[in-house]
Amino acid sequence: MARPPWVPIRALGRHHPAPSVWRATMENNAMRERWEQFTNTGSRWGSLVLVALLAVLPAVAPPYLRSLVIEVLILAIFAMSLDLLLGYTGMVSFGHAAFLGLGAYLLAFFTRSVGANLLQALPVVLLGVALFAVVAGFLALRTSGIAFLMLTLAISQMLFGLAIKWSSVTGGSDGLAVARPYVGIGGATLGFGPDRSFYYLTLASFALAWWLLRRITASPFGHALRGIKANEPRMQALGYRTHRLKLTAFVIAGLFAGVAGMLLAAFNRHASPELFGWAVSGEAIIMVIVGGSGTLVGPILGATLVHLLESYVSSYTELWRLVMGLVFVGFVLFAPQGIIGLLRRRGRPPSEVELAAAIKEPEPAALPKERRT
Amino acid sequence: MSVERQKGTISRRQFLQLGAVGGVVAATGSLLAGCAAPNIGGGASGPLKIGVLLPYSDIYAALGESITEGMRMYFESVDNRAGGRPIELITEDEGTAPDAAAQKARKLVEQDQVDLVAGIVSSGVAAALRDYFHDNQKFLIIANAGANALTRAAKSPYIFRASFTNWQPNWPMGSWAAANLGRRAFISVPDYGAGKDTISAFTHSFTAAGGEIVKVQLTPFPNIGDPAPFLAEIQAAAPDFVYSFYSGAAAVTFVKAYSDFGLTGSIPLAGSGFMVEQDVLPSHGSSALGIKSALHWALTLDNAENQAFVAAFAQRELPSGNKGANVFAVQGYDTARLIVEALNAVEGDMSRTDDLIGAFGSAAFPSPRGAFKMDSTTHNVINPIYIREVQEVNGTIANVVLTSVGEVPDPGDNSKDAV
Numbered sequence: 102m103a104r105p106p107w108v109p110i111r112a113l114g115r116h117h118p119a120p121s122v123w124r125a126t127m128e129n130n131a132m133r134e135r136w137e138q139f140t141n142t143g144s145r146w147g148s149l150v151l152v153a154l155l156a157v158l159p160a161v162a163p164p165y166l167r168s169l170v171i172e173v174l175i176l177a178i179f180a181m182s183l184d185l186l187l188g189y190t191g192m193v194s195f196g197h198a199a200f201l202g203l204g205a206y207l208l209a210f211f212t213r214s215v216g217a218n219l220l221q222a223l224p225v226v227l228l229g230v231a232l233f234a235v236v237a238g239f240l241a242l243r244t245s246g247i248a249f250l251m252l253t254l255a256i257s258q259m260l261f262g263l264a265i266k267w268s269s270v271t272g273g274s275d276g277l278a279v280a281r282p283y284v285g286i287g288g289a290t291l292g293f294g295p296d297r298s299f300y301y302l303t304l305a306s307f308a309l310a311w312w313l314l315r316r317i318t319a320s321p322f323g324h325a326l327r328g329i330k331a332n333e334p335r336m337q338a339l340g341y342r343t344h345r346l347k348l349t350a351f352v353i354a355g356l357f358a359g360v361a362g363m364l365l366a367a368f369n370r371h372a373s374p375e376l377f378g379w380a381v382s383g384e385a386i387i388m389v390i391v392g393g394s395g396t397l398v399g400p401i402l403g404a405t406l407v408h409l410l411e412s413y414v415s416s417y418t419e420l421w422r423l424v425m426g427l428v429f430v431g432f433v434l435f436a437p438q439g440i441i442g443l444l445r446r447r448g449r450p451p452s453e454v455e456l457a458a459a460i461k462e463p464e465p466a467a468l469p470k471e472r473r474t
Numbered sequence: 475m476s477v478e479r480q481k482g483t484i485s486r487r488q489f490l491q492l493g494a495v496g497g498v499v500a501a502t503g504s505l506l507a508g509c510a511a512p513n514i515g516g517g518a519s520g521p522l523k524i525g526v527l528l529p530y531s532d533i534y535a536a537l538g539e540s541i542t543e544g545m546r547m548y549f550e551s552v553d554n555r556a557g558g559r560p561i562e563l564i565t566e567d568e569g570t571a572p573d574a575a576a577q578k579a580r581k582l583v584e585q586d587q588v589d590l591v592a593g594i595v596s597s598g599v600a601a602a603l604r605d606y607f608h609d610n611q612k613f614l615i616i617a618n619a620g621a622n623a624l625t626r627a628a629k630s631p632y633i634f635r636a637s638f639t640n641w642q643p644n645w646p647m648g649s650w651a652a653a654n655l656g657r658r659a660f661i662s663v664p665d666y667g668a669g670k671d672t673i674s675a676f677t678h679s680f681t682a683a684g685g686e687i688v689k690v691q692l693t694p695f696p697n698i699g700d701p702a703p704f705l706a707e708i709q710a711a712a713p714d715f716v717y718s719f720y721s722g723a724a725a726v727t728f729v730k731a732y733s734d735f736g737l738t739g740s741i742p743l744a745g746s747g748f749m750v751e752q753d754v755l756p757s758h759g760s761s762a763l764g765i766k767s768a769l770h771w772a773l774t775l776d777n778a779e780n781q782a783f784v785a786a787f788a789q790r791e792l793p794s795g796n797k798g799a800n801v802f803a804v805q806g807y808d809t810a811r812l813i814v815e816a817l818n819a820v821e822g823d824m825s826r827t828d829d830l831i832g833a834f835g836s837a838a839f840p841s842p843r844g845a846f847k848m849d850s851t852t853h854n855v856i857n858p859i860y861i862r863e864v865q866e867v868n869g870t871i872a873n874v875v876l877t878s879v880g881e882v883p884d885p886g887d888n889s890k891d892a893v
Binding site: 165172266412419 | 566580609621
């Protein structure tokens with residue numbers, strides 16, 4: 102490779118780049134880290150600005166756009182929760198819809214039997230989801246890779262079958278009607294009946310979920326999950342109880358997906374068996390991959406792009422599934438790191454490795470033949 | 475790797491990225507523009523916007539197409555005008571998932587600001603959307619979905635059904651089968667809502683007429699898979715006849731296998747008419763001969779309205795490679811006529827809600843199915859039910875009406891259902 106003009110010839114020495122290059126590299130690294138933070142879990146200011154913009158949206162947006170954004174925010178929570186497994190821990194779950202459906206159905210049961218007070222419903226539903234996640238995770242995490250994928254798929258299909266067949270409890274293929282929940286303390290109640298107030302419930306849930314997941318992924322626990330993804334045996338050798346960590350991640354991801362399911366059922370006022378379907382799990386994987394796995398901003402962008410594109414294209418052509426398929430294929434081929442990958446490649450300064458490679462890589466012709474192999 | 479090649483790669487990537495970003499921006503931009511466009515609707519002037527929510531993708535796509543064409547054909551016959559207002563149709567894909575369909579319903583109501591919505595094939599979608607239309611006091615005219623509950627416990631003043639309930643064809647069939655087919659029936663239905671509605675309606679009148687259900691067989695839905703074990707079970711039970719309800723691909727699988735197993739000659743097959751309707755009958759071929767079924771329409775039905783409809787629909791659709799007349803097209807045609815008749819009654823004024831409810835509820839007009847008459851208490855059409863048999867007529871295989879059991883209104887509750 103040719104020497105870049107700003108690199109002095111002396112700097113081509115192998116182990117000791119010149120001080121100027123060294124400094125440039127350090128500055129590059131700091132900028133790069135800031136950009137990566139921005140495109141990874143979202144910078145503090147960036148996320149605050151986004152949430153603030155979303156908060157004023159209902160004042161200017163027509164109702165249909167508002168309801169589209171509600172769905173996007175719910176799906177973003179769902180996709181972020183999946184990415185905790187898929188992107189951070191390296192566990193490809195093909196049954197994440199199980200938790201979405203479970204959250205929806207448990208809320209349906211609770212609102213029908215006890216009442217629609219969210220302060221009562223939330224802990225009960227989340228406890229139910231967590232218990233199921235512990236049992237399901239305990240079984241599924243005895244395996245990894247393809248076997249884990251198949252087991253999670255089987256677990257979600259099992260719930261799908263149960264929702265369809267046990268019609269005296271689940272309403273069968275017709276599903277169950279769900280009341281819009283409210284928050285009530287004593288005599289004071291805050292209702293979410295109109296879509297405008299439900300929008301703010303969804304936005305608050307989204308912001309809280311994003312913030313919590315940022316804290317979780319930045320914590321030592323989150324770093325341990327990334328360690329497991331990189332090299333699980335090494336993590337075990339270092340003394341981490343990886344099975345327990347993975348189970349915890351599975352339960353946390355299940356809880357966030359359960360919240361998304363509750364919101365979705367409350368928004369549609371209905372829980373249907375299709376929520377458990379493998380198509381829902383598959384779509385969440387597409388959102389994560391299109392957005393960029395191993396990040397939180399990626400699933401948010403992925404959910405936005407996939408859902409808006411789907412709603413938009415399907416109004417114009419019956420072949421919308423073909424369009425969605427082509428978009429997915431396009432991303433996998435040309436942007437395997439998703440939207441996040443595109444942003445990073447475009448916006449960031451060269452990394453240390455790239456800079457060093459530009460400096461150090463010797464001309465192939467200069468090498469003796471035997472060293473080139 | 476040379477510098478030149480690296481540069482080349484980057485610029486192509488950049489090109490693709492720019493293309494992708496540009497596409498997304500364009501899409502989002504026009505979406506926003508579409509959302510923000512001022513909407514004029516409601517009241518008595520301007521075009522009457524009808525949202526059509528029907529499946530155009532997935533397994534029910536053929537039904538959606540037939541219903542849409544039936545609707546269009548009627549609207550064209552009245553110059554696309556109802557109550558003095560020009561009709562504007564806005565179609566959206568219902569798909570099969572209730573949540574996606576709910577989003578489409580919101581798009582029609584909130585963005586397009588349609589005056590009313592017509593369509594819906596899947597009962598699951600209809601059940602999921604019921605509250606949305608009820609709470610928003612928006613009129614919904616169901617053109618297919620047959621779940622009994624929509625006429626009973628989940629009835630709404632704003633929802634009318636111009637198609638059928640699952641109860642309607644099956645209940646009259648019970649007493650007819652007990653008298654004409656035998657006393658020992660074997661029931662084979664897919665394991666989902668419509669299958670269960672079929673069982674309870676048929677069982678109620680069949681056992682009341684002295685019949686006995688030998689066994690109820692529930693098969694996987696929507697794909698029946700390998701039907702051989704189910705047919706072996708039927709053979710072993712040796713009933714007087716088999717009563718079943720299959721539609722679409724499952725009907726083709728079941729009916730063909732029934733014939734291949736050699737059961738056609740020994741154990742008669744009867745059921746709900748959708749099993750042998752025009753959409754699947756050509757695939758059945760001669761294997762469907764002799765199957766007896768009940769439905770609110772038949773291709774060979776002998777009335778002037780039907781003959782004109784069948785001829786006009788064939789002339790309209792067959793040249794472009796579409797299907798000929800079928801029961802779904804009839805339902806679309808009647809749905810369109812119901813809307814036009816009701817809108818004419820209120821002179822196109824959608825704001826006269828109570829008058830409109832009255833007009834929909836009391837609608838009655840001649841139809842290819844014999845007579846269309848809305849039931850003002852259940853908001854469900856009172857169907858004439860025909861018992862038909864698949865026969866070969868002039869070299870083509872078709873349903874021939876054996877007898878008519880007259881007008882069958884849905885009871886509006888579960889009193890005529892076996893639990």
